[in-house]
Amino acid sequence: MSTDLDDQLAMYGRWLERRCGTDLHAPEPGKIALSPTDVASRSVNDMEVATPTLQPRRRLLLAVAACVVIGVGIAGLAVANRQSSAPPTPVNDAVASIDPPGSLWVLPDPVDRYQLLNGYSFTSRPDPESDVESFAPNGLLLGVVDGAGYIGLRSISMYDSSPIVNGDWSPVDTPSGPAFVTNEPAVLVAQQRNDRWLLVTTSSETQLALDLLDVVSIDEQNELDVDVDVDDLVVIHRYVVSPADVGYTASFQALTVDQSLLTVETATASTPLFPAAGVAERIEPTQINGARAWIATRADPEGEWNALVWSQTPNRIVAVSGQVGLDEVTQLALRLRAVDETAWKLALPDATAD
Amino acid sequence: MSFESFAVRDGIRVRAGLVAAYGPQVGSDAAAEALSYGWEHWDRIGEMANPAGYLYRVGQTAARKARRATPIADTVEHASIPDVEPALIPALADLSESQRICVLLVVAFGWTRVETGELLGIDESTVRTHLRRGLAHLRNALEVSTDVH
Numbered sequence: 475m476s477t478d479l480d481d482q483l484a485m486y487g488r489w490l491e492r493r494c495g496t497d498l499h500a501p502e503p504g505k506i507a508l509s510p511t512d513v514a515s516r517s518v519n520d521m522e523v524a525t526p527t528l529q530p531r532r533r534l535l536l537a538v539a540a541c542v543v544i545g546v547g548i549a550g551l552a553v554a555n556r557q558s559s560a561p562p563t564p565v566n567d568a569v570a571s572i573d574p575p576g577s578l579w580v581l582p583d584p585v586d587r588y589q590l591l592n593g594y595s596f597t598s599r600p601d602p603e604s605d606v607e608s609f610a611p612n613g614l615l616l617g618v619v620d621g622a623g624y625i626g627l628r629s630i631s632m633y634d635s636s637p638i639v640n641g642d643w644s645p646v647d648t649p650s651g652p653a654f655v656t657n658e659p660a661v662l663v664a665q666q667r668n669d670r671w672l673l674v675t676t677s678s679e680t681q682l683a684l685d686l687l688d689v690v691s692i693d694e695q696n697e698l699d700v701d702v703d704v705d706d707l708v709v710i711h712r713y714v715v716s717p718a719d720v721g722y723t724a725s726f727q728a729l730t731v732d733q734s735l736l737t738v739e740t741a742t743a744s745t746p747l748f749p750a751a752g753v754a755e756r757i758e759p760t761q762i763n764g765a766r767a768w769i770a771t772r773a774d775p776e777g778e779w780n781a782l783v784w785s786q787t788p789n790r791i792v793a794v795s796g797q798v799g800l801d802e803v804t805q806l807a808l809r810l811r812a813v814d815e816t817a818w819k820l821a822l823p824d825a826t827a828d
Numbered sequence: 829m830s831f832e833s834f835a836v837r838d839g840i841r842v843r844a845g846l847v848a849a850y851g852p853q854v855g856s857d858a859a860a861e862a863l864s865y866g867w868e869h870w871d872r873i874g875e876m877a878n879p880a881g882y883l884y885r886v887g888q889t890a891a892r893k894a895r896r897a898t899p900i901a902d903t904v905e906h907a908s909i910p911d912v913e914p915a916l917i918p919a920l921a922d923l924s925e926s927q928r929i930c931v932l933l934v935v936a937f938g939w940t941r942v943e944t945g946e947l948l949g950i951d952e953s954t955v956r957t958h959l960r961r962g963l964a965h966l967r968n969a970l971e972v973s974t975d976v977h
Contacts, residue, residue: 479967480935482916487936489909493852498844500938501837642926644885644949657888658925678893680885775893 577722578740578790579818582809588728588736593818593825598721614698615711615747616686623758623769624710628676628686629751632698637664637673650687655680660752667692675752677772710757713745722790726822728806736796736806746783746791753795754781762807769800782807831870838880839863841939845884845947848932849925850891862887881949919969927962930955935963 491498577595582588613631617624631637643654643664653665663674663683670692674683689701700709725739746768750757754770760782761767767784780803781795794807819825842862847855862883866873873879909917920928929948933939934955939947941955948955 479963479970482913482970483931483936483966485911486909486916486920487932489912490847490852490932490936494843494847494856496843496856497840498847498937500841500940500943642948642950644881655885657885657892661889661892678889680889 573787573789574812577724577815578786578792579724579813579815580738580740580792580810581813581818581821582728582738582806583811584809585821587809588730588806590822591727591729593724593726593822594827595722595724595825596828598723613713614700614709615713615745615751616700616707617710617751617757618706619708620756621758623756624708625756626682626707627710627751627754627757628674628682629747630675630686630690630698630700631673632692633671633673634669636666636671637662646684648684648687653684653687655683662752663687672698677751677753677755711745711747713747724818726825730802734796734798734802736794736798736803738806738810739793739795740786741791741793742789743785743791746785746793750783762804767807770795771800786812829874831867831874834866834870834874834879835863839866841933841943841947842880842883842887844933844937844939845929845944846887846891848929848937849888854891855887858887858891861890878946878949880947884947885949913970915970916966919966922969923962923965924958926950927958927965930958931962931966934959 487498577597581590613629615627615629617628618626638654641656641658641662643656646653646655646663648665651665651667653663655664656662657680661676661678661680661683663680665672665674665687672687672690674686676682676686686700686707689707691699691701693699700707721742723739723741725737728736728738730736747757750768750770753772755772756770758769758771759766760769762782762784765784765786767782770781770783772779774797777797778799779795779797780800781793782800782803783791783793783795786792792807792810794803794810796803813821839859843856843859846859846862849855850858865886866879866883873882876882920931923931926948930941930944933944933947934941941952941959945952945955
């Protein structure tokens with residue numbers, strides 16, 4: 475076996491070709507005329523990719539929720555270790571009126587009913603160089619009425635600085651001007667409007683996001699204005715982000731005895747509907763233990779994906795999701811209890827943090 | 829340029845990029861969908877400055893839908909591959925998506941850095957950076973593996 479890395483990669487490449495049943499190699503020079511390259515200078519694309527590639531799916535809600543704090547000003551709250559000895563309280567008995575000082579930590583009760591995996595938490599702190607005063611903290615979630623719910627979900631947020639902070643973004647021309655598109659962690663389209671930036675998020679179809687740019691404007695009060703007469707769009711929710719926000723997220727996966735895998739995430743967001751635009755094809759309101767919640771669904775190639783998401787506190791959301799039936803999602807959601815950070819880390823000893 | 833001429837060279841590049849990014853199964857399916865879309869809309873896409881990059885993004889959208897059901901670790905298959913150092917496979921899976929695409933397109937498939945950058949919508953210098961870091965990670969992983977064994 476060759477130990478030369480180039481040889482190893484070449485052999486892996488040939489194996490991939492055999493697996494695909496097609497040629498993936500560049501044609502030999504001279505056999506086919508090279509097409510002219512047209513690589514424009516795009517400084518926006520020079521940024522290093524920072525998005526972790528492992529387990530992106532379970533981090534979708536978190537990553538999209540983290541978009542809320544892009545461009546927000548000074549660092550605000552410090553992460554505080556919550557080591558209270560108070561008994562655990564159901565996270566969904568009622569919506570608490572005060573945000574926790576850091577992440578919202580939750581676990582199922584009893585904890586041994588599930589095998590817990592892949593604990594992960596991170597804190598996204600705002601750029602201290604950002605101008606807090608000029609931040610425009612508002613955004614809209616839009617969709618099309620579909621029975622008791624909505625489809626065609628799109629969210630649009632306005633920032634005072636470029637939201638293009640990491641990932642691979644590609645330039646695209648639109649009727650409203652040049653924009654930049656990326657597909658991770660959701661379909662995101664960013665466009666500069668004078669001294670502001672708009673960021674449109676949707677779950678899959680880039681065209682849905684591009685279409686929204688055509689009908690959105692910034693009015694004299696510096697707020698987003700959308701021509702909702704177009705394409706039967708309705709404004710589902712208008713959200714506001716506090717300039718002091720720091721993004722706190724925590725997640726883990728729960729494996730049932732019959733090997734169903736569910737994901738539990740908590741994140742900083744002023745509305746559970748904001749990240750929904752990045753992951754769901756349809757949402758429908760519901761209740762869970764008296765708290766207003768939303769069922770989010772999409773059709774995946776290998777089965778239906780269901781999620782339940784709700785606001786546990788004014789600025790902390792909880793999401794339970796998986797490629798499982800809604801019943802299993804609901805069962806786990808009803809078992810979740812708020813715990814302190816120590817208990818969470820004891821239950822997930824291999825958890826990682828960024 | 830006709831779609832047929834495009835497909836002969838750039839279609840392979842689109843497919844190679846998507847396979848490098850999403851693995852042979854999802855990548856091949858996404859490439860088929862992207863090239864089918866390109867054939868249907870060639871009047872418009874053929875006029876673009878970078879049709880390969882555009883169709884790569886179309887493929888990304890298709891792959892993203894399919895990949896929701898597939899852990900990213902499966903992008904690089906953990907199969908037993910004859911003559912390939914076993915440590916290479918998990919090391920490739922550890923790379924960022926951009927690093928993996930650049931390493932596989934340039935080193936494994938022989939595309940130039942400019943061609944790779946055009947496909948991904950990034951500068952050649954960025955491709956070079958991804959390549960350098962990706963190869964450094966792989967060398968380190970293979971050396972570690974050798975030391976252990």
